Amino acid sequence: MASPAAGPPALVVDHLTKRFGERTAFEDVSFTIAPGEVFGFLGPNGAGKTTTVRTLGTLIAPTSGTAVVAGIPLTPDNGTEIRQRISVMPENPGLYLRLTVIENLNLFAGLYGLHDPRPRIDRALEAVNLGPRGRDLCGSLSKGLRQRVGLARALLSDPEIMFLDEPTSGLDPVAAREVHELISDLRQRGVTVFLTTHRLEEAERLCDRVAILNTRLRSVGRTEELRESLFSRSLTVETAAPLEAPEGVFSPTSGVEGWQSRDATHYVLNVGDPRAAAPAVTRALVAAGADVISIAEARHSLEDVYLELIDEDPEAAAR
Amino acid sequence: MRLDTGRLGAVIRKEFRVLLRNRFIIGTMIVLPVVFLITPMLEIFRLSPDVPASVVQRFAGSTFLLLLVVPVVVPAAISAYSVVGEREQGTLEPLLTTPLRREELLLGKAVAAFVPSVAISYLLFALVIVCAQLFASDPAVASALVQSSQLVGEFLFAPLLAGWSIWVGIAVSSRSSDVRVAQQLGTLASLPPLLVVALIDLQVLTPSVALAVAFALVLLVADVVMYRVVSAMFDRERLLTGSRSPAIRSVRTPG
Numbered sequence: 362m363a364s365p366a367a368g369p370p371a372l373v374v375d376h377l378t379k380r381f382g383e384r385t386a387f388e389d390v391s392f393t394i395a396p397g398e399v400f401g402f403l404g405p406n407g408a409g410k411t412t413t414v415r416t417l418g419t420l421i422a423p424t425s426g427t428a429v430v431a432g433i434p435l436t437p438d439n440g441t442e443i444r445q446r447i448s449v450m451p452e453n454p455g456l457y458l459r460l461t462v463i464e465n466l467n468l469f470a471g472l473y474g475l476h477d478p479r480p481r482i483d484r485a486l487e488a489v490n491l492g493p494r495g496r497d498l499c500g501s502l503s504k505g506l507r508q509r510v511g512l513a514r515a516l517l518s519d520p521e522i523m524f525l526d527e528p529t530s531g532l533d534p535v536a537a538r539e540v541h542e543l544i545s546d547l548r549q550r551g552v553t554v555f556l557t558t559h560r561l562e563e564a565e566r567l568c569d570r571v572a573i574l575n576t577r578l579r580s581v582g583r584t585e586e587l588r589e590s591l592f593s594r595s596l597t598v599e600t601a602a603p604l605e606a607p608e609g610v611f612s613p614t615s616g617v618e619g620w621q622s623r624d625a626t627h628y629v630l631n632v633g634d635p636r637a638a639a640p641a642v643t644r645a646l647v648a649a650g651a652d653v654i655s656i657a658e659a660r661h662s663l664e665d666v667y668l669e670l671i672d673e674d675p676e677a678a679a680r
Numbered sequence: 681m682r683l684d685t686g687r688l689g690a691v692i693r694k695e696f697r698v699l700l701r702n703r704f705i706i707g708t709m710i711v712l713p714v715v716f717l718i719t720p721m722l723e724i725f726r727l728s729p730d731v732p733a734s735v736v737q738r739f740a741g742s743t744f745l746l747l748l749v750v751p752v753v754v755p756a757a758i759s760a761y762s763v764v765g766e767r768e769q770g771t772l773e774p775l776l777t778t779p780l781r782r783e784e785l786l787l788g789k790a791v792a793a794f795v796p797s798v799a800i801s802y803l804l805f806a807l808v809i810v811c812a813q814l815f816a817s818d819p820a821v822a823s824a825l826v827q828s829s830q831l832v833g834e835f836l837f838a839p840l841l842a843g844w845s846i847w848v849g850i851a852v853s854s855r856s857s858d859v860r861v862a863q864q865l866g867t868l869a870s871l872p873p874l875l876v877v878a879l880i881d882l883q884v885l886t887p888s889v890a891l892a893v894a895f896a897l898v899l900l901v902a903d904v905v906m907y908r909v910v911s912a913m914f915d916r917e918r919l920l921t922g923s924r925s926p927a928i929r930s931v932r933t934p935g
Contacts, residue, residue, distance in 0.1 A: 420776055441779045
């Protein structure tokens with residue numbers, strides 16, 4: 362995984378809020394994205410993800426707060442200049458179905474002021490493996506192929522930041538994997554990607570950092586950091602038969618801070634350093650005459666992190 | 681306001697391509713003019729040399745009125761589709777995320793509706809005059825159709841009525857959520873200027889070149905005012921979310 366480049370941030374969001382009348386779409390959102398970073402933006406339905414993308418894409422004016430997008434302050438006067446430096450792929454790629462793939466891309470090349478667009482169009486189509494389909498009407502393409510045309514369109518202008526809103530929504534696993542590969546390619550090319558998604562495994566696999574939004578920002582960080590901040594580190598132990606006196610085995614063992622049994626033969630031990638504690642736990646179990654099936658560090662997925670953060674949010678419960 | 685001709689050209693080319701491949705629009709552009717052509721053509725053949733001059737004049741007036749309905753109705757059908765059609769297909773949001781300014785988008789759509797509408801209107805007008813010259817049994821019929829006031833009126837009113845109809849159509853389209861409703865409302869809202877044209881053509885107001893030019897100037901001002909109104913109404917946030925942006929309420933919208 363290529364590291365985000367050093368330099369001025371690609372995106373700075375500071376206490377940004379958007380309200381539609383009495384309804385708050387998102388509130389007091391602040392984060393910074395480094396150039397070349399793939400930033401995941403997660404949250405339940407209605408959390409304000411798409412509205413955030415539309416706001417940063419200058420389609421919607423924020424109610425309060427500030428942002429700097431691709432080095433340009435987000436103000437009404439700067440809309441055109443910001444849009445010149447970014448590209449946004451909405452959840453629905455929104456292609457002109459009566460036009461061919463190339464005609465669709467030609468239109469957008471013209472809107473971005475690209476001179477001699479044909480080589481760029483060819484490159485964009487190659488990047489999404491659509492080279493031979495350029496003359497097909499978009500209306501004749503499958504949903505997955507249309508999504509790829511949408512990505513090709515977003516690539517055309519070599520944007521500094523790409524906003525991808527649910528790019529794999531509704532795609533089958535093969536098409537979704539192809540989109541994942543494209544995003545990985547974008548990372549290699551140093552493009553900053555702002556990815557909103559419901560697919561947590563997608564975010565975990567692709568993103569350098571993730572933010573979890575539920576109207577307010579619940580958390581921002583690397584997946585690993587979020588896990589560590591939310592969950593104590595632990596070892597899971599499985600034995601062939603129930604331990605006769607687990608308290609006598611685990612409590613005196615060096616490095617074990619607490620324990621609980623999940624069922625008769627599975628135990629979860631809270632430890633400060635799993636690698637240091639595992640040998641001591643193994644020795645204690647063997648000394649107690651237990652037949653050990655497995656000892657492993659418990660891994661919390663991004664889904665665990667997400668559910669933990671969303672579940673503790675009273676607004677989510679009300680949704 | 682700075683217009684980028686490259687972006688404007690891209691919108692116009694796209695609009696023409698989409699229009700040419702939309703059977704409903706093409707059908708409207710063909711069927712309506714043909715319908716409006718039928719009555720004058722029949723009259724040309726029907727009017728005998730012995731009809732009074734007043735009947736011939738009335739024929740000329742009603743023919744011009746009928747032909748001037750075309751530059752109102754055809755662009756109304758196209759422009760009423762322009763924004764709500766994009767929204768229905770989901771193409772509006774990607775378009776609005778580009779550097780395209782709203783004036784470029786509006787003018788691009790307007791040009792694409794204007795050119796075929798005015799071209800069709802002039803073509804019909806020429807066709808009626810040529811047929812009258814060739815086939816009318818009464819030479820007075822052809823003469824009545826080429827009176828200077830009628831000619832000036834037709835050449836000036838057709839583009840100006842089309843302009844009015846386009847801006848009204850786009851305004852309705854920006855606020856509608858259904859293409860058919862937008863087309864019906866757009867057509868209805870485009871008709872009022874035709875009332876004055878009707879008064880001139882039916883000689884309630886005495887037709888003259890000066891009157892035609894004066895009314896054309898009024899229409900020109902109305903077109904410019906309507907363009908400015910539509911441009912001010914065309915707010916990205918409202919188009920996408922249905923609510924107006926705080927920027928437009930207090931200051932102005934992003935370009």
